[in-house]
Amino acid sequence: MKLEPYWLDTAPPFTDGEQGPLEGTADVAIIGGGFTGLSAALAAVRKGASVVVLEAEAIGSKASGRNGGHVNNGMAHSFVAVAAKHGVDRARELYQAFDAAVDTVERIVREEKIDCDFRRAGKVKLAAKPAHFASIAKNYEMISREVDPDTQLLFKDDIRNEVGTDRFFGGMLQRRSAMMHMGKFSRGLASAAARSGARIFENACVTKLEKQAGSGFRITTPRGHLTASQVLVATGGNTEGPFGYFRRRFVPIGAFVIATEPLAPAIAARIMPGNRTVTTSRNLVNFFRLSPDNRLIYGGRARFALSSPRSDAKSGVILQRSMLDVFPQLTGISIDYCWGGLIDMTADRFPHTGFASV
Ligand SMILES: Cc1cc2nc3c(=O)[nH]c(=O)nc-3n(C[C@H](O)[C@H](O)[C@H](O)COP(=O)(O)OP(=O)(O)OC[C@H]3O[C@@H](n4cnc5c(N)ncnc54)[C@H](O)[C@@H]3O)c2cc1C
Known part of the structure; x- marks a missing residue:
């Protein structure tokens, strides 16, 4: 018996993630690469925003890839x-x-x-x-x-x-x-967002979120830093890092x-x-x-x-x-x-x- 989700084991891998370091700026930084973050990313790029998704582990590896389908x-x-x-x-x-x-x-x-x-x-x-x-x-x-x-x-x-x-x-x-099939959907959704222009970083757990003087936010991950005008926290039940405000609400x-x-x-x-x-x-x-x-x-x-x-x-x-x-x-x-x-x-x-x- 495998102690892993059927959905993730039987879906094609996600191969459209960014390989280089995280740097530069974006209109919107989305923290969390599950259904919430990925569908928000797709909606925002379709409206013309520059979007970066930061996922702590792999796309869809938490609730979005571990549910009942x-x-x-x-x-x-x-x-x-x-x-x-x-x-x-x-x-x-x-x-x-x-x-x-x-x-x-x-x-x-x-x-x-x-x-x-x-x-x-x-x-x-x-x-x-x-x-x-x-x-x-x-x-x-x-x-x-x-x-x-x-x-x-x-x-x-x-x-x-x-x-x-x-x-x-x-x-x-x-x-x-x-x-x-939840694995095929979450990885397919991530590829759709990437195709439309979202930059997706896996293994990029956000460890620090700082409001900058003036406007915007500076975001720190092990893969580098990003400056974004707006931030969407979409980390769900598996929230890690500096999001006590969010975690206290569920x-x-x-x-x-x-x-x-x-x-x-x-x-x-x-x-x-x-x-x-x-x-x-x-x-x-x-x-x-x-x-x-x-x-x-x-x-x-x-x-x-x-x-x-x-x-x-x-x-x-x-x-x-x-x-x-x-x-x-x-x-x-x-x-x-x-x-x-x-x-x-x-x-x-x-x-x-x-x-x-x-
Ligand atoms: C066992 C189970 C069965 C379920 N069955 C169903 C079902 O059949 N149908 C249904 O509709 N719903 C079901 N659900 C609920 C559904 O899966 C969730 O509502 C949905 O997946 C939530 O998506 P999300 O994107 O908000 O969260 P998630 O998929 O958890 O995504 C959040 C992401 O944020 C990342 N993250 C956390 N902290 C950080 C950080 N500091 N920096 C960067 N990234 C971070 C996590 O790694 C994670 O990938 C089920 C859930 C479970 C657990």
């Missing part, structure tokens, strides 16, 4: 809860912002011709308990009425058409969700994933007849999908721990048990990959952006 719409909260707190109009706007995010990924994939197996597969959320089905049904009723009429409620008898297990009590299908939480050996097509079709992304309503949520080569990619919080090779391996054992509980048919199937990463959890579980002074 779901491109799901829908919020972390139920629509019902958000509507109760913020009103239906605001809940609709927030829900649609997640829809727009999936549309944006699809548009970038199409425009930049990124070969990453993007597919509008749809997402099934499964109820782990009868009471969970009751709240999913309530949520479905409001989502389909207020914002997404294409959503479908799945009763227990419908589940077998989607997932080959009797462990769940119904669920909800959201058709706008997608899936893709809690890094460990999440873990295993990938089986490639399954025989008949077995893959039996366990995942719907071939969609799937999440569960369990407290320690699970999420799973098939890979393009028919592996089951099965993830979850597993336990309250951060990610390290030892921690990932321990969590992998828990995930394998959970996977076999859902799919006893997979007994004897080996686990080829096991990995973990950090999720940057905000207090209200919504994404945040903002300005900070240095």
Whole structure:
């Protein structure tokens, strides 16, 4: 078993990084080469800015290359809860912002011709308990009425058409969700940004960020210095270096994933007849999908721990048990990959952006 992400092991390498020292100036310095930093880089170069991306390790090597491969719409909260707190109009706007995010990924994939197996597969959320089905049904009723009429409620008898297990009590299908190969996407996105003119430096951990007299910032990395008019910090749950302000605004939480050996097509079709992304309503949520080569990619919080090779391996054992509980048919199937990463959890579980002074 490899203790590394399937996505990074099976994607073509990123070869468009800068080889020389870091020097000179840029309109925008972007710190962090995951989805956030790379898509910002692409957007900024397209608007005519000179852009430098500084990545501490390799492009997409943290959360963006270590996740479950779901491109799901829908919020972390139920629509019902958000509507109760913020009103239906605001809940609709927030829900649609997640829809727009999936549309944006699809548009970038199409425009930049990124070969990453993007597919509008749809997402099934499964109820782990009868009471969970009751709240999913309530949520479905409001989502389909207020914002997404294409959503479908799945009763227990419908589940077998989607997932080959009797462990769940119904669920909800959201058709706008997608899936893709995250390693191919992050490296393809980096190449797209580089093609458009962004200069990308790997192994360039920012260790110092100083505001200059007048305007602009001086940025220090082991590969040299850069002066930039504006800086975007896009370092996510793996933030290193002088960004205490940023780090204090979220809690890094460990999440873990295993990938089986490639399954025989008949077995893959039996366990995942719907071939969609799937999440569960369990407290320690699970999420799973098939890979393009028919592996089951099965993830979850597993336990309250951060990610390290030892921690990932321990969590992998828990995930394998959970996977076999859902799919006893997979007994004897080996686990080829096991990995973990950090999720940057905000207090209200919504994404945040903002300005900070240095
Ligand atoms: C196990 C797991 C499963 C997940 N599953 C899904 C899923 O299925 N679907 C989904 O949508 N989301 C999922 N997520 C969340 C998703 O992966 C993240 O929201 C997303 O990748 C965040 O991207 P990012 O660019 O903000 O952060 P990252 O990808 O973490 O990128 C930040 C980068 O900043 C770099 N960095 C940090 N400090 C410095 C510094 N000082 N100088 C330079 N660079 C620095 C890091 O090395 C890193 O590469 C999952 C996350 C995990 C961990």
